[in-house]
Amino acid sequence: MRPDLQAFDDEIRGHMALVVKERVERGEDPETARLAALREFGNVLLTHESMQAVWRPRWLEAVGALWQDVRVALRSLRHAKGLAVTVAAMLALGIGANAAVFSVVRQVLFLPLVNRDADRLVYIRQSAPGIGAENITFSVPEIGDFRSRSTTVSAFGDFSTIDFPLVGFGEPRVVQAGVVSGSYFEVMGLRPVLGRLLDARDDGPDAAGALVLTHRFWSKALDRDPTVVGKTVRLGARDVTVIGVLEPSLPYPADTEIIANVVTSPHHLGATMVTERTHRMTELFGRMAPGATLEEVRGELGALHAALAREHPAAYSPGAQFQLSVTPLRDQITAPARPVLLLLLAAAAVVFAIACSNVANLILARSVRREQELVVRAALGAGRGALRRTLLAESLVLCGAGALLGVLLARPLVSVVGRFAARFSVRALDVTVDPSLLWVGAGLAMAAAVVLAYVPRLPLPHAPTRSGPATGGLRITPGTGGRLRVFAVTQVALSFVLLVGAGVLLTALVALQTTNTGYNLRQVLALDVPLPMEDSGPKAVDFYQQAMQRIERLPGVERVAVGNFVPWRDANGLLRGTTRFAASGYTPATGEEDPRARLRIVTPGFFAAVGVPLTAGRDFTDDDRSGSDLVVVVSQSVAQRLFPNGAALGRHMWWTDAYFGEPRPRRIVGVAADVDDANVVPGPSLTVYHPLRQMPYGGRLFVHTSGDPYALVQPVTRIIRSISADQPVERAATLADVRAQVLAPERLNAFVLSAFAGVALLIAVVGVAGVLAFSVSARTREFGVRLACGSTPRQLLTHVLAEGALIAAIGIVAGAAGGYALGRVAASSVESLRLPGASPVLGAAAVLMGAAVVASLMPAARAARVDVVQALRSE
Amino acid sequence: MAKPPDDRRLDLLQGTLDMLILRTLQWGPRHGHGIGQTIRAQSDDLLRVETGSLYPALHRLEKRGWLRAEWGVSEANQRAKYYRLTAAGKAQLLRERDRWSLLVGAIGRVMNPAPAGKE
Numbered sequence: 001m002r003p004d005l006q007a008f009d010d011e012i013r014g015h016m017a018l019v020v021k022e023r024v025e026r027g028e029d030p031e032t033a034r035l036a037a038l039r040e041f042g043n044v045l046l047t048h049e050s051m052q053a054v055w056r057p058r059w060l061e062a063v064g065a066l067w068q069d070v071r072v073a074l075r076s077l078r079h080a081k082g083l084a085v086t087v088a089a090m091l092a093l094g095i096g097a098n099a100a101v102f103s104v105v106r107q108v109l110f111l112p113l114v115n116r117d118a119d120r121l122v123y124i125r126q127s128a129p130g131i132g133a134e135n136i137t138f139s140v141p142e143i144g145d146f147r148s149r150s151t152t153v154s155a156f157g158d159f160s161t162i163d164f165p166l167v168g169f170g171e172p173r174v175v176q177a178g179v180v181s182g183s184y185f186e187v188m189g190l191r192p193v194l195g196r197l198l199d200a201r202d203d204g205p206d207a208a209g210a211l212v213l214t215h216r217f218w219s220k221a222l223d224r225d226p227t228v229v230g231k232t233v234r235l236g237a238r239d240v241t242v243i244g245v246l247e248p249s250l251p252y253p254a255d256t257e258i259i260a261n262v263v264t265s266p267h268h269l270g271a272t273m274v275t276e277r278t279h280r281m282t283e284l285f286g287r288m289a290p291g292a293t294l295e296e297v298r299g300e301l302g303a304l305h306a307a308l309a310r311e312h313p314a315a316y317s318p319g320a321q322f323q324l325s326v327t328p329l330r331d332q333i334t335a336p337a338r339p340v341l342l343l344l345l346a347a348a349a350v351v352f353a354i355a356c357s358n359v360a361n362l363i364l365a366r367s368v369r370r371e372q373e374l375v376v377r378a379a380l381g382a383g384r385g386a387l388r389r390t391l392l393a394e395s396l397v398l399c400g401a402g403a404l405l406g407v408l409l410a411r412p413l414v415s416v417v418g419r420f421a422a423r424f425s426v427r428a429l430d431v432t433v434d435p436s437l438l439w440v441g442a443g444l445a446m447a448a449a450v451v452l453a454y455v456p457r458l459p460l461p462h463a464p465t466r467s468g469p470a471t472g473g474l475r476i477t478p479g480t481g482g483r484l485r486v487f488a489v490t491q492v493a494l495s496f497v498l499l500v501g502a503g504v505l506l507t508a509l510v511a512l513q514t515t516n517t518g519y520n521l522r523q524v525l526a527l528d529v530p531l532p533m534e535d536s537g538p539k540a541v542d543f544y545q546q547a548m549q550r551i552e553r554l555p556g557v558e559r560v561a562v563g564n565f566v567p568w569r570d571a572n573g574l575l576r577g578t579t580r581f582a583a584s585g586y587t588p589a590t591g592e593e594d595p596r597a598r599l600r601i602v603t604p605g606f607f608a609a610v611g612v613p614l615t616a617g618r619d620f621t622d623d624d625r626s627g628s629d630l631v632v633v634v635s636q637s638v639a640q641r642l643f644p645n646g647a648a649l650g651r652h653m654w655w656t657d658a659y660f661g662e663p664r665p666r667r668i669v670g671v672a673a674d675v676d677d678a679n680v681v682p683g684p685s686l687t688v689y690h691p692l693r694q695m696p697y698g699g700r701l702f703v704h705t706s707g708d709p710y711a712l713v714q715p716v717t718r719i720i721r722s723i724s725a726d727q728p729v730e731r732a733a734t735l736a737d738v739r740a741q742v743l744a745p746e747r748l749n750a751f752v753l754s755a756f757a758g759v760a761l762l763i764a765v766v767g768v769a770g771v772l773a774f775s776v777s778a779r780t781r782e783f784g785v786r787l788a789c790g791s792t793p794r795q796l797l798t799h800v801l802a803e804g805a806l807i808a809a810i811g812i813v814a815g816a817a818g819g820y821a822l823g824r825v826a827a828s829s830v831e832s833l834r835l836p837g838a839s840p841v842l843g844a845a846a847v848l849m850g851a852a853v854v855a856s857l858m859p860a861a862r863a864a865r866v867d868v869v870q871a872l873r874s875e
Numbered sequence: 876m877a878k879p880p881d882d883r884r885l886d887l888l889q890g891t892l893d894m895l896i897l898r899t900l901q902w903g904p905r906h907g908h909g910i911g912q913t914i915r916a917q918s919d920d921l922l923r924v925e926t927g928s929l930y931p932a933l934h935r936l937e938k939r940g941w942l943r944a945e946w947g948v949s950e951a952n953q954r955a956k957y958y959r960l961t962a963a964g965k966a967q968l969l970r971e972r973d974r975w976s977l978l979v980g981a982i983g984r985v986m987n988p989a990p991a992g993k994e
Contacts, residue, residue: 007956010946011907014955015926018908021951040926047927054934 008051012044065386069393077397083366084398086766087359091402091448093759094355096409097348099440103410104417105341107431109334114249116189117287122153122297123332124284126305130321130593133577139280140273142308146284149304152297153286157187160282161256162265165532165728168233169221172726174530177211177235178259179268185212185246187287194218195229195244202243202261209240209264215248217257234726235264236532252333253283277315278657285329298326319593337421340749344417347498347756354494354760356448357487358767360455363395364484365774367456374458384458392453399452403445410437420748455483484771485807491767492811495760496848497819502757503840505750512743517682518675519567520611521736523558525709526566528730529720530699538626540696543723544603547701550719556707561606562698567677567735568742570700575599581688583653584665586642594656597638597686598678601695607633607672609704610735617649617670620691630694633670635687653688666690680742709734761851764811769855772804776859783863784871793864800863804856805849812845885921892924892932894975897941897960897968904959906949907933933958941967 016037023033041047053061077084112118124146128136138146138158147156159178166175185197193215202210213228222228231242240260251257262268272279288297305324309316316322327335367374374387382390418431529547531540548560565575578596588594604620607613615636624631632653639648652665672689676682692698703712710732717729733741740747776783783796899905899913910933911924936942941964949955960968 010954011930011956014906014949014951014953015908015930017951017953018906018949018955042925042927047930050927050931051934054931054938 005052008048011051012041012048016041062389066389066393066396069390070397072390073394073397077394080366083362084401087362087398088401088405090355090359090763091399091445092405092409093763094348094352095403095406095441095444095448096413097756097759098345098352098444099407099410099437100413100417101341101344101348102440103414103434103437104421104431105345106436107434108337108341108421113330113333114190114247115329118189118330119328120288121188121329122286122288122294122326123329124286124301125325125327125332126280127323127325128320129323130317130319133320136322136577137280138282138284139277140282141275141277142280143282143284145308146301146304150286150300152289152292152300154289155183155187155287157181157184157285157287158282159184159253159285160268161253162267163530164235164258164260164264165530165726166233166235166258167726168231172728174528174728174730175217175257176255177264178256179262179265180259181262184259184285187285188249189287190249191247192244193247194226195242197244197246198259198261202263205263205269207261207263209235209238209261210243211235211240211258211260211264212243213245213258214251214256215246216251218245221257235260236266237535238264240264250333252329277312286326294326294328301326317593341421344421344752347501347753350494350498351756351760351763352444354491354763354767356451357490357494358763358770359398359448360452361484361487361767361770363398363452364455364487365770367391368774368778378458387458388453391456392449395449395452399445399449402448403441406445407438407441410441417752420752484774488764488767488771488807489811489814491760491764492808492848492852493815493818495757495764496812496815496844497822498753498757498760499844499847500815500819500840502750502754503843504837505746505753507837507840509743509746509750512680512746513739515681517567517680517735517739518612518673519735520704521739522734523704523706523709524610524735525703525705525712525716525732526569526735526738527701527703527713527716527732528566528699528728529562529701530728536697538696540698541693544692544698544701546723547720548603550723551701551703551716554712554715554719556705557703557712558706559605559609559704561609561702561704562603562692563606563700563702564601564697565677566700566731566738567610567675568680569731569733569738571678571742578686580656581653582656582663583642584651585647586651595638595642595686597634597688599655599690600677600687601690601692601697603692603698606689606702609702610675611704612675613673615671615673616646617668619670620689622693624691625693626696630664630666631669631691632666633672633689634668635672635685635689636674637684638686638688639668639671641686680739761847764848765851765855768804768807768852769858771807772800772856772859773862775803776800776863779863780866780871783866784868787866787868788872793866796866797860797864800860801853801856804852804860808849808852812848816841816845885918891975892928893936894968894971895922895924896929896932896936897964897971900942900958900960900964901968904945904957906947906955906957908949908955910958936964940964 016034019037019040020030020033023036024030028036038044113121115121124138126136126138126142127134137160143156143158146153150156157180159180162177162179163174164177166173180198182198182200182203186199190197192212195212197212198210201207211233213222218224218228228242229244232239233242234240235258246259267273273281286297288294302324305322309322374390377387377390414431414437421431529544531543535543544562548562551557551560575598579599580594580596582594586595602620604622604624607619614633616639617633620631620633634648634653639646642648643651648668648671651668653668654660654663654665656663672687674682674685675687676685677687678685701716703709703716705712713732716732720727720729786796787793895914896910899910899917902913905913907926907930911926911929915923933942933944937944937958941961942958943961944956944958946954947957
């Protein structure tokens, strides 16, 4: 047991008293005796201290010694500033990237949701793979059946997304709104920060219009206005009161800005919505009943769904293969981001590994230069432990500096990575720098420090090393050169994997960006000019007619048209699906589904305005109006699939979906070239176009101009506002830019991975150059001998270049083999993963090989310039 | 500083202090000063243990469990710490004594080799 401080004092005091007593007994006077005793004792403090030291735990001693070593390391690194800076910078890159990515991954994938008892929440998804619908959502009657029959789900919350023109908060604009029933917030377990949330009081067609602001919208658009509750705004054609602000929470399923009750949406009150089983546009959440397990919920809802399909065969055609799945809400939210984030994490880890192996290289080279110092220390009695500790102290200093820089670097990176990940999961919108970042940074630095301290070989304690303290030359202990090469090969291999990955994404991106879409991309400006549902009809036709006429007169405008769908941008909107139809003279084979087509609405001149040629028949005219003969234009694919003999013109088609009520045959008057407005990579697309005058829902304006399209945004907006002052005019973009926006996630993916690959390549180049430079400087004598024996400098140059190329080649082969194995393993768990084609692989190999040769040039030139006499004399 | 005139004192061989302490305590519990005095007396004043080495050594032995300490009152009427040999300490003393005699014998043979030709 450790004595306390008083005990040490007492012991020394007791000793003194005895000595004094003896001296006094021998006849000295007390004062002299006391002084003599003190003198005889020596250094009291020191004795005190060494007595205490005995009782200190060993690790404390070790820390003290390490601290000593750290101070030595700091001093010795001051003489190797270049190395210290390089190492710290490399580690900072590695640690910073990892800490940032990890921080985002943690918050997106692993943190719990704010919802009360979030693990009891499930997302219920209906899909119909037979018609390519991954998430076909639910209709009101379906939800009613689930509500009344399920026992394992205590409450259901329903949510449908709708765009509303909103007037009252600044500029008139279109907001993404969720329309929910009163049970929604209770089911989701969310609370208000201001006012109240929607509840049962707000249900039904007679309730007052009420809306809740999301925290994000409240903060960003309204600057957290505390007086907002009670304000009345216009949502569509209705006055709606703000009743509260939601706590910060995940906007799911869509990035909604406001959430309103059902009464705000006329569509939700319509008979079709309420009674039509196939009118599916509502997402469904459930809160599991107390005691119910996920498996039970899956079983019960699955059986329920099967029963519904039996009871209403018309609504669940066998060909569509309706299915139901139940997922915990958190998984549902994070699922799309998971592969991307894991890919990112892997890339960051690879960069860290490359950075570490390069740092190991540098440290190894340095330790070879330091070998004499280590030998001297060993000779003076430093044990292997002490030597290792010296090395550890130095790598700790380096890695600590790297970690510090890395964490600083990680802070801005978090927001970049977060914005990137937000494209895949709304959760990443609010990612912040969190303390886990520091831990990750510190952990990685510690790991790197320990690994690095064990990289150099220690001088053997007994066998005298070849470079004893006496000789001055630089020699490489056997194995060091080999290790250096192993590290360089590792770097090349890892960078190769990253480069191939980046190459794959880049090739895919280039392919996406260069495919021919069939549209005139550069000269067509698309704008959202939505009218509220209530204003559709003759009023809408007049409004658009007036706008088009006045816009047409603007200088530079060649054609103007109205449609209901901006290519690609509206592909996830209300009109994302396809609709069943039939045609005279076409009978589906037995058991085959009715054909399905996209429904589009356009004005005369639309095809010419967006650059899509008509291959047969005519365009719409202003005479195709309500009351006159109903007509349509179909896409090439429709014509070919239904009437392979080219007899489409003059036939009739009609929509068979119950939403359209009594089938009304429409005559096919034209055939347009195929364009795929839902997918950036065009596929065959069945599309049926209607004239706006016969189906008066527009909302999208297309302006074809000969000049700069964006110069028209201002005048066009002015014209529309002069017709209707509160009319939103939004999201003006050329079709080329629309496509670019849609491709942004792909571009970001490619960009981020390319950045990682670029860093890796840079590090690998430094690594190869470093190894060769080291090898050349260590072999000066050998080169001298070779020159003396008749080698030409040119031969030496090629020799070193060949060495660099060999390192690169081995690395590439190792990387290809490792990457292939990794790909096979990953492919078994990630379905969409495919092994890359030949061109990215060959490209990456060429880039690496070229970089390696360039990196070898400098050391090679030095080898060729070796001065024979000096080289031979250098020993 | 001038050397004391009667400097016949010997420096303690490294590693032998522990053994000497253990041996001294075989005659019974003693305080630190007593141990130092005993070693000095037994060695005819040739070995003098510095207090700066003695006390840390005592604590080291106590920590390893070879000594046990208890507080008593010394001849000077002052609180003093008395050390006593434990069973483990006795065993350690035996081990050290064996090693010591081995060492002394070996050094002796090296310093005074037996006459050559002895079979």
